[in-house]
Amino acid sequence: MEEYVGLRWHRLITGLARRGHDQAAVSLADEQARLAMVFRALSGDPGLRVAAATPRVLRNRRRWLERIAGTGRRHELAWRDDEKVCVPERLAVFPARQLNRDLYLWLIALASRSDGAHGADWFVANQRQVARVLAELPGLSGVYRRLATEVLAGRPDPARLGPREGRRESAIQAALRVPGCRDALPEAPGDPLPVPLWLYPAPHAGDAPDPAERDQDDDASGVGGAGKQGRGRRSAEYVDDVDGRSGLIVFRLESLFSWSEYVPVDRTVDDGEDEDALRVAEDLDRLSLTRTGEAPASRIRLDLDLPSAAEDDVPLADGRLLPEWDWRRKLLRPRHCHVIPMLPRDAAPASMPQHLAPMAARLRRRFEALRPQRYWQHRQPQGRELDLSACIAHQAQRRQGAASSAPRLWRNPQQRHRDLACLVLADLSLSTEAWVDDHQQVIDVVRDGLHLLGESLDAGGDRFALYGFSSRRRAHVRFTLIKNFAEPWGEPVHGRIQALQPGYYTRMGAAVRQATEVLREQPAEQRLLLLLTDGKPNDLDIYEGRYGLEDTRHALLAARGEGVTPFCVTIDQEGADYLPYLFGPRHHTLIRQAGQLPEMLPRLYLLLTGEGQ
Structure with a gap:
């Protein structure tokens, strides 16, 4: 009561x-x-x-x-x-x-x-x-x-x-x-009642460490799994680590341990799981952050969710170092990201999945109509065959006394084709483990989309390549080979698509730069980079927020300078906030229902190449 x-x-x-x-x-x-x-x-x-x-x-x-x-x-x-x-x-x-x-x-x-x-x-x-x-x-x-x-x-x-x-x-x-009539605010105790019409200074978080210090390839910081997400950004400060050796301690002398009983455990660090941690954090006015130099048990357990080296994809080479744009310093940091080409492990050859076979057949018939076809150029001054209609017309003009002295009586065969190379770059980060509905995850939808798009492009006769990407800090950017430009479409490629698994994070700028390098080697008049993603650029280090967006934008601008046309397809419902800044107003599309991605990709490709008008 x-x-x-x-x-x-x-x-x-x-x-x-x-x-x-x-x-x-x-x-x-x-x-x-x-x-x-x-x-x-x-x-x-x-x-x-x-x-x-x-x-x-x-x-x-x-x-x-x-x-x-x-x-x-x-x-x-x-x-x-x-x-x-x-x-x-x-x-x-x-x-x-x-x-x-x-x-x-x-x-x-x-x-x-x-x-x-x-x-x-x-x-x-x-x-x-x-x-x-x-x-x-x-x-x-x-x-x-x-x-x-x-x-x-x-x-x-x-x-x-x-x-x-x-x-x-x-x-x-x-x-x-009268804005501007006062040049100083008189001092008084406390704070004035907030003015809702004004902007206030951004909350400071103490002396934050230098961004370069945060950009450490330190595995002790853990690799995030499915953590709890709070609302907004909390006010915080950086403080010195409390090592448990300072301060006044009141105790009874008889409670001292003997040498054999002493266990050096730092009780100031709690490494246990706390189910109420999110609720407590939401109630705090300011969070205090520090570096202990040790990894708590919860992070060790999160690390266990990641694949071990024995189960990971197969590296194809030592990789290469690519630059990264630091928007805070306004400079391009050379040889900053290590991009490693990978091949899906245990990718056995496979056929087209049965549930996609009917749609694949319809798409193949439609795209086959776009294959390069032979046609004749009529009324030519010279050629391989006589043009019958031109000869009849010339003979009629002779009888009328109006024939040309240089008749065009020949025809030549020509081959119509599109000089185009398309590279499809799929986001394979951990976020693709999210469920679309009761039966499919995002990664399943991405796999189905790659199957159908590859089938369509193969039927249309265009040159294309398929790659995936993910990252774990700048020293481990994975560039997964699914199909290169020289490889034929077939069961080995289907098997690699089926073997794709989500992992790690989304260092998009490095992946775009590597894809641009691949497209640069293709002697095509039109080069298209089609990016499939479900979220914005992010990684474990400083590659988050605006840093990741600015680096990705810098990479996309450089790609356009190389003659590559980037286009983004996303299922991120918040994509409208940042995609126009990255790709431009007409070089991205948002798919509201993720399950529609496999069917939409071939249609979108037709629109991008001018065949869907």
Whole structure:
């Protein structure tokens, strides 16, 4: 009974203390696609993505109900850095839903004119950016005035605050009315009530290690399996490792171990599984990260999920070193990624899977109609055979007295063909283990797609090659051979497709550079790189977020410079956020239902080669 009453009391007080208007709330999930498009339309950095902000703790003045309920300290503030624009996951600031939607629009417009470097002068920087937006985007002036009026109505009265807090609040309200009128924020204890119309400095994570330090080929850091994923990015800091040897310890002398009883176990490191770890992390205001130099047991167990060397694919050579683009330093790091050609182990020759045979037969008939065909060039001045219709026409013209002195009476046979080479590059990362439905995984759909596309291209007579890729840091980028350009299509290739297995991560830039090297050797007029993937570039080291995107984009731009046309086919439902930046607006496609991939690939190929018009 006490627990029931306490729970009801907690809900009552928390509800009364809550700020905002829940009936007019707008969520980022509903607005994200629109906001991303608006951000790029306003000339925002196309490499940035729109994401949900993580609540942070402020020492602001709270109402008495908030103090009783223990709320009012955590606020979702808008900010941006070099990788993303973060806005609140849910907005219920104003009583009208349209005003909350306009607030999302205003924050995105403000972020498009910000460089993210607020520093200590965030108060002055926001005034400057607001004035810039109003000057460059005058259509938003009315939106800002409406929002500012509502915000000012909800701000505390400076006269009811202390002298120092009152001066600070007066400066904030004046800056909202006339952006740029104040050149400094008066000092006062605590933090002011957040201003929903402004961008705040990005949360700092302490002194993070140098990116080069993180780029270690250190297997002790583990290889991720199917881990739990939290919402958003947590505020964190780097701290020194607590080695258990420092600090004051109170103990009884008789509890000391003898030499034979002493066991050197560092109890400051807990290597046990914690089922509530994700829930605890979500509740923490700041996570503390450190390097212990040792791998806990949980990571050892995750490593056991990966194939051993005896069961891994067969390396075909020592590989080669390829460069990688470091967008932070704006330079190409030479000989940075080790790309190793691999061959699927135990890939026995096999035939086309039975469940694909009917569709393969239909596709083969359709593509055979596109094979190079012999045709005749008529009415030629010379050739291998007489052109009967031209001879009849010439004889008729002679009888009419209008015959030419240089008649074109011959015909020549010609061969029609497409001078094209296509390389299909399939993502074989661990994410392809995900289930599409109750019967198929993503890797099964990829295999079926390769079977059908290969059958179609073979029937059409085009030169093509099939490869797969995955990675485990920069020293182990796997480039799996399925079929090269010189090899005929047949049962050995079908067997390699059936032997493909998911593994590791997605260092896409290195794979694109290696595929470009292969296509460069093909003397074709048109060279097509068809990339199949289910997610964005990522790896265990610094190859994540914008670093991976920028390296992939640099590799794709270099491929275009070599005369290669890249095109991406993805089943990643968030692909619209980053694919236009990587491939361009018309060089990618998103397949909503992953099960449709095998049937869609041949049709897409026809469109790309101009045969599907």
